[in-house]
Amino acid sequence: xxxxxxxxxxxxxPIIIWQGLxxxxxxxxxxxxxxxxxxxxxxxEAFEMKNWSRMLSRGYVWDSYWFTxxxxxxxxxxxxxxxxxxxxxxxxxxxxxxxxxxxxxLIIPFFTSYLVRTxxxxxILAESGVINAGLGLxxxxxxxxxxxxxxxxxxxxxxxxxxxxxxxxxxxxxxxRSLIQAARNLGCGPVRVIFATxxxxxxxxxxxxxxxxxxxxxxxxxxxxxxGGSKPPTLPILIIDTTKAGQQWPRAAVVAVMxxxxxxxxxxxxxxxxxxxxxxx
Amino acid sequence: xxxxLVVLDGVEKRFDDFVAVRRADLTINxxxxxxxxxxxGCGKTTTLRMLAGLEDPSAGTIHIDGKVMNGxxxxxxxxxxxxxxxxxxxFLNVRENVEFGLKMRGVAAPERGRRAKDWLExxxxxxxxxxxxxxxxxxxxxxxxxxxxxxxxxxxxxxxEPLSALDAHLVIRMQSVLTRLQRELGITFVYVTHSQxxxxxxxxRIVIMASGEVAQVGGAREIYRNPANRFVAEFVGRNTILTxxxxxxxxxxxxxxxxxxxxxxxxxxxxxxxxxxxxxxLQIGRGPLEVENTLRATLISEEFVGAxxxxxxxxxxxxxxxxxxxxxxxxALDLSSGGTFHLGWRGEQAHLMIExxx
Amino acid sequence: xxxxxxxxxxLLFTFVFxxxxxxxxxxxxxxxxPTLPLEGFTxxxxxxxxxxxxxxxxxxxxxxxxxxxxxLATILGFCTAYSDYRYRFRGQGAYLAIILLPPTIPxxxxxxxxxxWFSKVGISGQVWTIIIAHTVLTAPFAMAIIRLRxxxxxxxxxxAAWNLGASExxxxxxxxxxxxRPAILSSLFLTAAVSFDEFTIAWFVSGxxxxxxxxxxxxxxxxxxxxxxxxxxxxxxxxxxxxxxxQLSIFFRLQRSxx
Numbered sequence: 067x068x069x070x071x072x073x074x075x076x077x078x079x080p081i082i083i084w085q086g087l088x089x090x091x092x093x094x095x096x097x098x099x100x101x102x103x104x105x106x107x108x109x110x111e112a113f114e115m116k117n118w119s120r121m122l123s124r125g126y127v128w129d130s131y132w133f134t135x136x137x138x139x140x141x142x143x144x145x146x147x148x149x150x151x152x153x154x155x156x157x158x159x160x161x162x163x164x165x166x167x168x169x170x171x172l173i174i175p176f177f178t179s180y181l182v183r184t185x186x187x188x189x190i191l192a193e194s195g196v197i198n199a200g201l202g203l204x205x206x207x208x209x210x211x212x213x214x215x216x217x218x219x220x221x222x223x224x225x226x227x228x229x230x231x232x233x234x235x236x237x238x239x240x241x242x243r244s245l246i247q248a249a250r251n252l253g254c255g256p257v258r259v260i261f262a263t264x265x266x267x268x269x270x271x272x273x274x275x276x277x278x279x280x281x282x283x284x285x286x287x288x289x290x291x292x293x294g295g296s297k298p299p300t301l302p303i304l305i306i307d308t309t310k311a312g313q314q315w316p317r318a319a320v321v322a323v324m325x326x327x328x329x330x331x332x333x334x335x336x337x338x339x340x341x342x343x344x345x346x347x
Numbered sequence: 348x349x350x351x352l353v354v355l356d357g358v359e360k361r362f363d364d365f366v367a368v369r370r371a372d373l374t375i376n377x378x379x380x381x382x383x384x385x386x387x388g389c390g391k392t393t394t395l396r397m398l399a400g401l402e403d404p405s406a407g408t409i410h411i412d413g414k415v416m417n418g419x420x421x422x423x424x425x426x427x428x429x430x431x432x433x434x435x436x437x438f439l440n441v442r443e444n445v446e447f448g449l450k451m452r453g454v455a456a457p458e459r460g461r462r463a464k465d466w467l468e469x470x471x472x473x474x475x476x477x478x479x480x481x482x483x484x485x486x487x488x489x490x491x492x493x494x495x496x497x498x499x500x501x502x503x504x505x506x507x508e509p510l511s512a513l514d515a516h517l518v519i520r521m522q523s524v525l526t527r528l529q530r531e532l533g534i535t536f537v538y539v540t541h542s543q544x545x546x547x548x549x550x551x552r553i554v555i556m557a558s559g560e561v562a563q564v565g566g567a568r569e570i571y572r573n574p575a576n577r578f579v580a581e582f583v584g585r586n587t588i589l590t591x592x593x594x595x596x597x598x599x600x601x602x603x604x605x606x607x608x609x610x611x612x613x614x615x616x617x618x619x620x621x622x623x624x625x626x627x628x629l630q631i632g633r634g635p636l637e638v639e640n641t642l643r644a645t646l647i648s649e650e651f652v653g654a655x656x657x658x659x660x661x662x663x664x665x666x667x668x669x670x671x672x673x674x675x676x677x678x679a680l681d682l683s684s685g686g687t688f689h690l691g692w693r694g695e696q697a698h699l700m701i702e703x704x705x
Numbered sequence: 706x707x708x709x710x711x712x713x714x715x716l717l718f719t720f721v722f723x724x725x726x727x728x729x730x731x732x733x734x735x736x737x738x739p740t741l742p743l744e745g746f747t748x749x750x751x752x753x754x755x756x757x758x759x760x761x762x763x764x765x766x767x768x769x770x771x772x773x774x775x776x777l778a779t780i781l782g783f784c785t786a787y788s789d790y791r792y793r794f795r796g797q798g799a800y801l802a803i804i805l806l807p808p809t810i811p812x813x814x815x816x817x818x819x820x821x822w823f824s825k826v827g828i829s830g831q832v833w834t835i836i837i838a839h840t841v842l843t844a845p846f847a848m849a850i851i852r853l854r855x856x857x858x859x860x861x862x863x864x865a866a867w868n869l870g871a872s873e874x875x876x877x878x879x880x881x882x883x884x885x886r887p888a889i890l891s892s893l894f895l896t897a898a899v900s901f902d903e904f905t906i907a908w909f910v911s912g913x914x915x916x917x918x919x920x921x922x923x924x925x926x927x928x929x930x931x932x933x934x935x936x937x938x939x940x941x942x943x944x945x946x947x948x949x950x951x952q953l954s955i956f957f958r959l960q961r962s963x964x
Binding site for chain 1: 945
């Protein structure tokens with residue numbers, strides 16, 4: 067197959083050209099753009115560190131950076147914890163057909179507008195919204211839930227929970243049952259069974275699920291903006307503000323590159339952790 | 348009748364560093380049923396795929412019907428194949444599967460339908476013409492695959508272990524279907540298999556391949572009685588092999604000196620040679636035997652197949668002897684009391700093999 | 706213990722589906738601010754959006770974008786899946802990476818990158834700019850769906866077609882494409898559905914050619930307007946139709962082959 071093969075190239079080349087022009091191209095250009103200059107509201111192609119030194123020396127950028135990182139990591143942990151009992155139930159205590167139905171149901175949210183769902187939560191969490199109206203009937207509240215960290219977390223969990231439950235359930239369901247049976251026979255109680263056999267066996271899947279939750283939350287602007295009131299703005303909001311408000315695209319590019327590098331480091335670490343062989347004892 | 352249809356001339360096939368076929372020279376005559384047999388990885392399937400044009404030889408030439416076939420793409424050959432997995436098209440029904448080859452050759456629809464119907468009826472599956480492939484049994488699928496390959500009336504049919512997925516009783520049944528078809532059509536079958544019983548039951552000639560080379564070509568009887576080399580002797584049948592050096596008319600081995608069968612030319616003294624004794628030609632007894640070659644060995648195990656039994660014995664130097672006899676002959680041997688037995692054979696019933704010490 | 710877990714799981718599903726449910730419910734509620742207790746039943750919000758030219762323009766754009774994206778992403782995904790299935794070649798890992806990576810890049814980063822790049826090469830703000838961006842984003846899904854289907858093909862099936870006289874192109878048309886048909890349909894529907902709901906990239910690169918989700922985004926930015934619930938319900942029904950169609954195209958395939 068060394069010779070020129072028109073048939074093979076017809077199928078192989080399109081995606082290389084397409085992704086080269088419209089995926090690699092834009093990403094590479096974004097990195098380049100972070101070194102451009104803006105003069106008189108016009109972008110000039112250059113290679114200067116100005117944007118980087120400016121952005122990295124601003125306190126609000128770092129506040130935003132750590133806040134976004136902590137929120138995304140926290141919500142990934144929270145979602146994983148919230149999802150785990152349900153995944154355990156679906157994986158071990160429910161019938162095969164029920165599990166399939168549950169997974170089918172959990173796919174639905176991916177195809178409903180995330181914006182509309184966020185709007186719906188806005189209405190539910192508002193001062194005069196559904197929850198406070200309900201609590202009012204028993205003489206409680208009203209509680210402020212919008213424009214708080216709680217609001218942002220509700221949004222993040224809503225975004226990531228279905229995927230995390232699906233990934234966890236699939237992972238747990240594929241654990242060898244005889245392993246659990248063996249632990250039981252050795253006299254392990256339910257809690258010890260979870261810590262001694264299930265968690266180690268499902269480690270890879272659980273970490274991958276949490277990683278996906280992190281990636282989704284890290285890049286989301288809707289929840290922190292509409293439910294969290296942008297206090298403080300997260301990195302995605304920073305990108306939007308810098309891009310949409312002024313002509314400071316190079317500064318937005320700096321934030322975008324920061325996000326990509328962070329994501330790369332975290333994904334790499336997580337995958338290393340997930341696939342590392344357990345130390346032999 | 349016996350002009351060569353297929354000629355392989357020094358054919359070689361390498362995949363990167365791996366040599367699948369080292370050197371194959373082979374002539375297949377028109378109307379022959381040839382089986383290519385060997386252990387997995389011996390190059391038999393690669394040889395078949397080269398005939399179909401699915402692989403191009405790295406060296407050497409392949410002639411089919413007098414034409415050099417190197418570089419001719421598969422779809423421009425008339426070498427239909429019956430696949431190990433059958434490879435029927437699941438999105439087409441039975442009739443459409445059979446028509447496929449005709450459709451690709453531009454045969455008009457009414458003609459296609461007529462010929463497909465003929466073949467389905469010939470294969471006794473006419474009633475399934477409209478059925479979905481997945482609803483058929485293994486044997487029925489096999490017949491569809493045969494009909495699909497034969498509908499274009501080729502001169503050469505390639506078969507790649509087509510019976511390996513079938514139950515034992517269906518294998519026997521399909522063997523007779525295949526041999527009958529081949530006789531009736533008078534076309535050439537090249538049949539790749541790892542099964543001795545399939546090859547011996549059906550083929551006019553058998554090609555034994557080992558590590559990418561043709562080890563022996565011949566009729567079933569010839570291969571069984573006169574293996575050309577140690578590989579064939581071990582691969583085919585139950586043979587005991589004694590190695591030694593020629594000393595006059597005898598072969599001197601670690602177990603003693605034995606007579607050699609008459610040869611065309613007498614090998615020189617000191618030549619390394621193998622004596623091959625088929626399991627059904629070894630005699631066994633509790634007392635001394637009245638043949639020119641005898642020795643003693645201990646019983647290790649026995650294996651019953653139908654009315655026959657094979658005994659495995661070990662001589663003092665560890666050489667394994669295989670003896671096949673009628674189950675009814677066991678009574679005289681009194682196996683259960685163990686101990687040593689006398690083994691023996693007539694000199695002219697052994698086969699002398701002078702060859703490489705592979 | 707099981708009962709506690711079952712109750713908890715039910716609660717979690719309630720959390721997931723509550724917003725969808727409330728959104729549908731409030732789309733028929735006459736109150737200007739959606740809350741409990743419900744006021745009267747109304748179709749006012751639907752009438753409002755149906756009378757709104759912006760809505761129709763956005764809906765038309767969304768339709769064009771999602772259908773074109775579905776077709777393009779499926780073609781690209783098919784070619785890539787087939788290349789990966791059929792050939793072993795140098796750099797295959799990198800080849801797979803460039804098609805499979807886009808979903809792991811945050812949408813907001815993709816959005817900025819696309820906006821900047823398209824402006825640079827002078828094609829920003831067009832409907833087909835959104836189509837290009839969405840195709841990059843959804844081609845991996847198409848590739849994955851079709852590649853899974855190709856995993857199930859009998860390893861000799863394509864060779865069997867050549868062996869019976871079909872050229873490579875003919876075998877593609879007569880064997881590979883028919884075999885992949887359910888996956889191709891499924892991919893068309895799913896990629897169209899993903900594109901139909903995507904708003905971050907669309908918002909950045911669309912310019913004046915808004916899609917439906919971008920239209921919603923702009924309404925939400927202004928005030929609390931129950932129109933959003935009505936649009937959301939319509940969008941939900943459209944997406945679900947596509948997803949169910951995708952499921953059925955695989956399901957019916959199974960039905961046919963087990964009949």
